[in-house]
Amino acid sequence: MHNWLRKNPSVRTIRVAAADLNGVARGKRIPTRFADKVAIEGTRFPFSVLNLDIWGEDIDDSPLVFEQGDRDGVLRPTERGFMPMPWLDAPSALLPIWMFHDDGRPYAGDPRHALDAVLQRFRARGLTPVCAMELEFFLIDDSGRKLQVPPSPRSGKRRKGADTLSIRALDQFDQFFTDLYDACEEMDIPADTAISEAGLGQFEINMMHCDDALRAADDAWLFKMLVRGVARKHGFAASFMAKPYADYPGSGLHTHFSVLDAEGRNVFDNGGPEGTDTLRHAVAGCLAAMPGSALVFAPHANSFDRIVPGSHAPTGVSWAYENRTSAIRIPSGSPVARRIEHRVSGGDVNPYLMLAAVLGAAIGGIEDGAEPPAPITGNAYDADLPQMPTDWASAIDAFETDAQIARIFAPELIRNMVMTKRQELHYMEDLDTDERVEIYLDTV
Template structure:
């Protein structure tokens, strides 16, 4: 039975009134790698958890992709792995539409003993960056676009994932049919249920497209003038896609580059800025780009080299950066140009925005958005110059100023001072330490390629 003895918050009471048959509550959060973790509580503890919070070890925000703790910057074993108070984030108590039993879910956020936000939590990193923009009387409007793959639950030889069999044709697609309607029709049951599940959670989705590889899709989320809510919705969206896909017998993955010969999956962000009167400061009127838009572009481009460690958070992430496949590999911007890092899409001045196209779909949305907003803030306050807009294909050669290997990206982040002003030097130190430890662990395994290449070597 639900806990109704504890005094319920208005949100919790309203949820129980709407969903009285709920069987359990998932208290969830994304770690620094974007992996969703949490605890499941019986409804007998619903009131206590939603009203008083729960205890969580603070080190959970410093786990590697496989959930291993490496004690980065002394967070874990060295400090005794202390708990922090975790509170339910207001407005995130939602149903789990794809669950076999009626279920609830909610995001949690950690607090220090004095009630201040826990500084090593990605959500609070974004919060800190938003506060700096708020001090300029600016409010971001944000929308995320995410690409993902649907895979067959059965693996090909060697454990390699393979495209699913189309329910429409009974065949396994092998070629690229970008914007192909047959692919959407073939997987309409899972796609439509993803949309319905999002709607049940208050997440508004837009266009759905079949992308550049068999089994690859993109679903757009609507613009929100609450950047934190947009990032929260991104987390719930990813969980929804995976949950609904499992229900239909597929595996959904936001892995950045599952196949070397096929397109990777990106996380694109559309960002504009409103002033205190609700006007878009990127609107240049008769000019295609306002001065503040140019300053914002310049700031993001300036911070890109150090931001790469967040935009591409693991070894596979960097495999996505390949020339001539519409994945940006140079620091540049342009109008209606999909080869640039920062694209200015079509639209009138009031809709003028930046499309940030660099991050992989496996990136943590809070940290990814925080890097972009930090760059925008830096550009506005320092009047950064982005240079002239690029024309034609800019994706033919790598930018020597961008690090395209994991350790180079981490080294660049360690050397920088810009993002430290937004993320905090201590957080950057811990993040770099965690990711270096993850790389060490990854490189400790002997791959099949090593046997193929070196077993016969003299």
């Protein structure tokens, strides 16, 4: 039996799971006695399973289904290996997997492979991205007809409003956060600082910087799964949906990244606050790909409720030094830590696709030696800037046709994503806001 399972003999079942295009875990439950077989040989399920809509339905007219006989791919374990699932009552193990063809080729429609393909472009230039993510989420009592913040387990009272950077707000849910951090330790997820945010029952937890971008995306994907599971164990929901409350800011997923050369030097660091030519090239690439990438950064019907002027979510394509109204922010601080903060994504993204879009855009700018426009100063919402797509349908169209997207993602993934989102758009138009919230609350 696999070493990890041998050291954890109480584990009776395992789950094998891969991320579909929406970031939803798709896979199987398997008795532990078959663990060696799945660890060595992998498992099989249809290619179409990584291309389901948000309801878990096949995509109408997808060539993956009837046209190709709904063929199987083979799913093999990622580098992560077995890990515990602390949110379940029975001791269980999770084995993350990703999809290949029978001949060993990566399946281009798998979002994890999309990120790996981008990272190969960095490796070809002797470069390594270093990434960290800030994940915002809401704790929500969804037991009644109206969403509200859960009552504090300590006082029994509900918060009535926002409480930014409040220690009291964190302490009200101390046992939840204690259990969450303990679970992160068990799963080897590098959760760092927690803060309360500007929304009702909203919090943010930062991931430590990681020089393996695949692992950073794994951490974010697993963390979202974990937070939702631990919250349910405590009797309430946790949601990463972009905008659960109309009257409060939405949840973002901000990404910080720098790039190291073969000697481990930060290629964005010129010893001063402005950064290197390479930093500017990366910024230019990020700006050029931003409109086409909107579907990745705002993938759902609810996502565009967050991206409105004056909401702490960027609407214009811009960059700036130490300015949180811009889409791209260059934080101040020690030059050796000079980095780019990409601020567009909502909390509801697929972390693999998001990081592929961000880093794929950056390496494109570096490859081209592209130059960005001048950095903005002041309030980006008041500036005359190129705009992101303002609605879901426009974002789908842009993703399908944008030349920058074609450089980042494989044609099959672009086709699958567009078909998925057009199907979701069609069916979401029949639903009211409450019905949409119910769909997204636990899935994204």
